[in-house]
Amino acid sequence: MTRVFVSAEEAVADIGSGASLAVGGFGLCGIPDALIAAIAHGSATDLEVASNNCGTDGHGLGLLLEQKRIRRVIASYVGENKEFARQYLAGELEVELSPQGTLAERLRAGGAGIPAFFTPAGVGTPVSEGGLPWRYDGDGSVALASPPKEVREYAGKRYVLEESITTDFALVHAAVGDTEGNLVFNMAARNFNPLAAMAGRVCIAQVETLVRPGVLDPAQVHLPGIFVDRIVATGVQDKQIEKRTVTARKDLPL
Template identity: 65%
Template sequence: MDKVVSDAAAALADVPDGASLAVGGFGLCGIPSVLIEALIGQEARDLEVVSNNCGIDGWGLGRLLEAGRIRRVVASYVGENKEFARRYLEGELEVELTPQGTLAERLRAGGAGIPAFYTATGVGTQVADGGLPWRYGPDGAVLVASPAKETRTFATAEGEQTFVLERAIVADYGLVRAWRGDRHGNLVYRRSAQNFNPLAAMAGRITVAEVEELVEPGELDPEHVHTPGVFVHRVVPLTPEQAADKRIERTTVRPRPDTGSAQQSGGDR
């Protein structure tokens, strides 16, 4: 039952070329940055990454992208990553953009063993009808476009309504970061870092969690566990320096009401 692995490199040593990865986090909040750095050193290539976005230039999944290791991304938006946008528009990267809530449910469904589900999101758009550019050519022409999806009409409380079929996502590996975790793999995320981490943990056939604080079994209140250990296969305890290395995607300042001086604002990461 002890799932602790000595370090991130050992935890990811078996990731092969072409593997698919469900990666937790939102922007830079709650991202498994230590595991991502270990992947860069591990040198697996042609990876498919499923994540809310692809980090930023110079940090998070943006580092893996800049190293040329990602072949395909399934995400909800491009975000602040200029290299992500460049590679996509110049045909170096295949990108499947998915509505954010749909992406979250596709990951959750994969972890719950549900192969597909119907949703109203995207009906009447290219999300359902097909034609979204997945890969461009060097000349800007669309080489690969999204296929049309199955739709079906159901009777609802508001009357007849059309829904689109979305397929679940199951990844070869799930990579997540937790605030606290025990040796059995039970995980607790802190505040907004909960975001996509529980979903990525569910969707991975092999889930690896980096934890800021490792505790012994029984120390976590069961009422507070976000990801049960049944979903987690490897636990990597972080050093204090690794746990403290959290970056802010965008810093905003505002005057303090009492002094007029500026302060940094941002969510807990």
């Protein structure tokens, strides 16, 4: 059964050093920012994170990076975080890059109990052949590289074997949730959140609005409560924009 917590700090209190986390969101869209901030206020370190990206400088998972709380990251995009790049190139952070669709399926497969699957993405590249730098030495040489993966041919096409991802905890953000853990995501904020929730052995959801059972239309539920262990109402958090682009208004003639 889903347990309702009164604060984000209480919901993440048992996330200890060395824990693995699947974290929802895409860029800064739909990230569980209150839960991440609560972890940043605690003492957990040496964390392993599986997420589409690692936030930006000063926001989202970037908070944990700045505090040197993260040991290893599995992600598909890391281009918006200067501190991430600095730690990676300095040998302070281990990074496994995974094609975005592959990462999504690795999380989903982990939640579905599927240990591995074959995909054409990455065949014939370092993704399948190995050699991607996972960790650098301080002098710029590669201390640890990705190993080669099994490749098989099916119906004349080659596929690479990818292992699924399961983590100790999952952190997700939803627009609305009920006290049974059923979640509704707002538009693009749906992104990696359902997949991350499935991959975590203990799923913690922050929701903007918490309602009683029966309020949500079952047909509109994006993630059933069977995947959610803890839920906390955080309200609407300050929305951050990665790259603000504006233009001067030009009134068009009728």
